[in-house]
Structure formats: C-alpha cells, structure tokens
Amino acid sequence: MVAISEMAHGRGSGSPRGGSGRTVDPADRAQLERAPVSLRRVTALFRPYRWQVATVVALIVASSTVALATPFLVRLVIDEALPRQDVRLLVWAVAAMVAVTGVTAVLGVLQTWLSTTVGQRVMHGLRTAVFTHLQRQSLGFFTRTRGGEVQSRLTHDIGGMQSVVTSTATSLASNATTVVGTVAAMVALSWRLSLLSLIVLPPAIALTRKVARMRRAVTAQRQRHLADLHGQVEEGLSVSGVLLGKTLGAGPATSRRFAATSEDLVGLEVRSQLAGRWRMASMSVVFAGIPALIYLFAGLPATSGGMTIGTLVAFTTLQATLFRPLMGLLDVGVSVTSSMALFSRVFEYLDLPVEVDDPAEPVELDPASVRGEVRWEHVDFSYPDGARPALTGVDVTVPAGTTLALVGQTGSGKSTMASLVARLADPTAGRVTIDGVDLRDLRLATLAQVVGVVSQETYLLHATVRENLRHARPDATDAEIEAAARRAQVHDVIAALPDGYDTVVGARGHRFSGGEKQRLAIARTLLRDPRVLVLDEATSALDTATERAVQTALDEARRGRTTITIAHRLSTVRHADRIAVLDAGRLVESGTHAELVARGGRYAELVAAGDAAEDLLAA
DSSP states (O other): OOOOGGGGGOSOSSOGGGTOOOOOOHHHHHHHHHSOOOHHHHHHHTGGGHHHHHHHHHHHHHHHHHHTHHHHHHHHIIIIIHHHTOHHHHHHHHHHHHHHHHHHHHHHHHHHHHHHHHHHHHHHHHHHHHHHHHHTSOHHHHHHSOTTHHHHIIIIIHHHHHHIIIIIIHHHHHHHHHHHHHHHHHHHHOHHHHHHHHHHHHHHHHHHHHHHHHHHHHHHHHHHHHHHHHHHHHHHHSHHHHHHHHHHTOHHHHHHHHHHHHHHHHHHHHHHHHHHHHHHHHHHHHHHHHHHHHHHHHHSHHHHSSOOHHHHHHHHHHHHHHHHHHHHHHTHHHHHHHHHHHHHHHHHHHTOOOSSOOOSSOOOOOGGGOOOOEEEEEEEEOOTTOSSOSEEEEEEEEOTTOEEEEEOSTTSSHHHHHHHHTTSSOOSEEEEEETTEEGGGSOHHHHHHHEEEEOSSOOOOSSBHHHHHHTTOTTOOHHHHHHHHHHTTOHHHHHTSTTGGGOBOOGGGTTSOHHHHHHHHHHHHHTTOOSEEEEESTTTTSOHHHHHHHHHHHHHHTTTSEEEEEOSSGGGSTTOSEEEEEETTEEEEEEOHHHHHHHTSHHHHHHHHHHHHHHHHHO
16 A cells, blocks of 8 residues: 555645646656556546536536626727717626626536535545445455555545546636637737737746746645644644653653754745745736737737727737636646546555455344354464464364353464454455354354454544443443443443543543453443454453453353453463463364363463463562
8 A cells, every 4th residue: 555645735836727837746647557547437426417517517618708708898898889988888888797797706606516516425425435445344454554544545535536526627627618718719809919929928838837846846845844744743742642752751852853843844935935926926927028018019010900909908808818727728637647646546445355245145144043153164364464374274163152262372373263253354264153154154244243352452432431332232222331331340430430421531542541441342342242252352451350350240241152262361261161272373272271281281381381470470
C-alpha cells in the first residue's frame, strides 16, 4: 500500500479557472502507472445520475451563451442608443443587461445545486462501498496497512473527488463553452483584432504559467511543513502522546521541534505570498497590456477596418473574459491526471480481494441449537509475510461444554489457533469446525453469534459505558446490561462513576484502569451469550485479587458452553478439562494438568519455570 497523506494538504496553488499553471504531480503519475483507471469505470459512477449530469451541462452551456450577450448590448448602447438619444432602445438594452445578469446568476445557482448534489451522492456511495468493503477484509490487512492510511483514503481522497465533480468537470465544460463562444463572438466583431489577440496571448500565458510554477514549488514546501506540523500536533497533543511526553520528559524537546517547524513556515509563507504577488502582477500586465495594444491597432487606419467605439468596447470586454477559461483549458491535463489519481487510490481499496468472506451457499445454522463442539482437523496456517508456518498439522477436538487451555511460549501459535475459531483468518490447509460444520460454510454474522472473543487488547468506543456494552447486542435491555456487568465483576465500578452507566469512557477508555477495561470487555462478550467462548489472555491485565474475582465470574459464565482459554500464567488453566501444549506451531502434548505434569514433558517444564518465577517475585 502507498501512503497518501499528501492528499490531505492539497495539490496546487489555484483552481483551473484561475490559471494556476500547474504541473503534473509525480506521485499522481506514479499512482496511475501502478494502478491504471479506465474512464469507463469512472463514468459508471455517474450513470445513475446521467439526467442530472446532462442538465448540469445544459445549464453550463446556457449560462455561458447568455453571458456573451452583454458585450453586444454594450455595443448597442454606445453605437446606437446614446448617439441617437433613443431612450426606448436604451431602456430595453439596459433592461436586457440586467436580465442577462439575473439569468446567469439563477442558472449558476441551479448548476451548483445540481452538481453538488450529484457529487455528494457519488461520494456517499463510494464512502459507503469502501467502508463496507474494508470491514470485510481480514485482520491481516489492517496489521499490514500503516495507521492512518485507511482514514486518509476514506476522508481526504474521497473528499477530494468532490472537487472533481463540482469543480474540475464543470470548469472544463464551462471553460470550453466560454472559449469557443468568446472566440466566435470576437471574430464576428473584428477578425483583425481577433488575430492580434491570438498572436499576443501565447507569450502572455507562458509568462503567467512560469510565475505560477515558481509559486507551486514554494507552496509544495509549505504544504510539506504543514503536514509535519499537523503530525507533531497529533503526536504531541493526543492522550497517548501527552502521556508519553510526560513520562519520558520529552515535552521540552517536542516543543523545540514544533517551534523549529513553525519558524520554517514563516519564511515559506512570506515566499509563497511574494510569488503569488508576482503572479498577480504578471496577470495584471497581461490584462492591461493586451487591451492597450488592441486600442492602438484599433486607432491605426491600416488595422481599424472602420471599427466603431461600441465595437471596440465590446471586443475588449470579450477579450478580457477569454484569458481565465483559456488557462483553465491549458491546465485540463493536470486536472484530469490529479483527478484520476484520486479515483485510482480509492479503486485500489475497492479491488482488494476479500480473504475471509461469506460462502456462496451458506449452511443454515440456528445459533440457539449449537452444542459447541470445536475441532481443528489437520490445520496448517501461514501468514503471508511469515518466514515459517504459524501452525502445522494441528488436530484437536474440544467436546461441547468443556474447556480447552492453550499454553506455550510466545510465538508458539496459541493466539493464531484461537483466532481461527472466530474466523479472523482461514487455515492454509485443513479445516476448523463447530458441530461438524466447516466455519467457511457459515455466514460471518452467524459465526459471530456463536463465538465470543475477549482478547488481551481491549478496545472501548468513545461513548458511554452503556453504549459500549450495548454495541455487542443493540437490543439488550438495561437489566441485561447490568446483569452482564455483575457477572464480569464490574458493576460496582460502573455504579461508582459520576453518571453510572451513562458515563463517557473517554478516548480509548482512559478513564478506566487496565483491569477495569478488561472486565468491561468481558461483560460486553457475555452480553452476547455465545456458545463458544475464546479468552485470549483475558485476565492478563488484572492484578491477582481482581483476577480471582473475574476468574470466578468466568467459571460461572462458561458453564454449559465450550471455552478456549489462552494464558501465560498457568495457574489460571490448571482446572481446564484439557490442556494443549504448542511449540513452534505444533501440538506437542495434550491432557489434563495432572497427566501432563506426571509426564514430565514440555508442560512440566513450563510449570516449573512459572513456579520459579512466582517464588522469585514472592522473595
């Protein structure tokens, strides 16, 4: 995946209508080379709104055409109404000028409303499609993807597409119509002066584009520094960043780094403003110079062709409106490349294959009738970037209603084995079943009702306690929520809060201790009442006293259901119905605690090492 944070900070120093003189961003070109986008696929997004798009184009053409009437009305006033003192003609001409302005204004409002509506509907469809598609991705995708990249594509890239619809596309149509209509009107007024304008215009455009490129280079540096500043604010002023800075004493160094970046921005901002001033100055020279030359040639007998003052005023008015849309058309290649790069980045996510998906013909399974027998049959599993298999030839059966404990050193495959039960990934070989049904044959929603997971990493939403618990089961009553909290030994903690169950937990649950967050996660899972319970070191963050309380609650909760427990502290799994010992992804031993200790194998070594560590801590 390619980082796209630059999209959050803009891509140019002006819009096409303003004659920015932009150049193609190398990142956009590289993106399109790596992931080309067909124009057909982009236009397909707008197919449901084809009549609205056609109406927008018609409004643009009508608005540009109507606006061209103003110079001719000016000529009529100067050459006819004023010299003849024809009040009636003057009133009609002035009324027509006002009407032209009013009509173009109304057409502009309608165009903006329609184009914005279409753009927002297309963006809504894309946002929803990408979000839904990414939710279907396996956990491995999110571990491989850099933090913030997903959010950037969902917000900045799709948000940037709004300008494609409401700015780039409409500007292209408007500019093209205006240029063609204006040139035709200028030729109709005076082909000699039209030829002069077209000869003088290219070097004038080249001058403004050169100055615009200078400003773009400075602006690009400024945007990079702004991105750095944004990152420093996010890192230094977030809850985790402040906590890290205070505990490491890094606050002064962070402030100095922020001040240095801010200082660099001062100079870049001054240079950017000066470059922008030079750009405006060069454009002013163009706007003043070309009409001056037109006045000169209009006054020379050899080139005037008997031109009237009204025709001259009308011509210069038309010529003044030609520069900006012409520059917009010259920039259309850059705009199209930037726009297509946005679509490429979003389509890249939409085209990601779904590694763990619902089956084409799912097996219908009633969660209420599930007994809960879990079986790993000849299971192999390898991570895409793994140097060695995480699991090899695992065969384990957990009878319904019993407890299986998975033990072994870090990296032995315990969490991987448990994650296959929740279908966070699929086996590379073999299969995992519940009541004899391959998990890949079940709908993911059905499996989520059958299997509940409490992991060692607790995540709480920035919402109230009640909303966090109800996230597991939206239809749960307040009484059921409180009952689940009591079983997880966390009700008293919640009741002591200022607003009880309506207390906001804070960003990432910082209001609670690690043990309290863990118990909230357990309550959230118990609220679903799953037939199979996976506890991935669920008591790892608890002190001894709290662990005993939660363990008692879990013992009560897992009665009548299948439980798969992972724990580093072997004291928590001594009473499991069966203990499976893993080493380097292989099942090396299985049995009860007493059987395995008596066997004197790998499990006995782990128990001895654990007892020695506890004795050392006690001393």
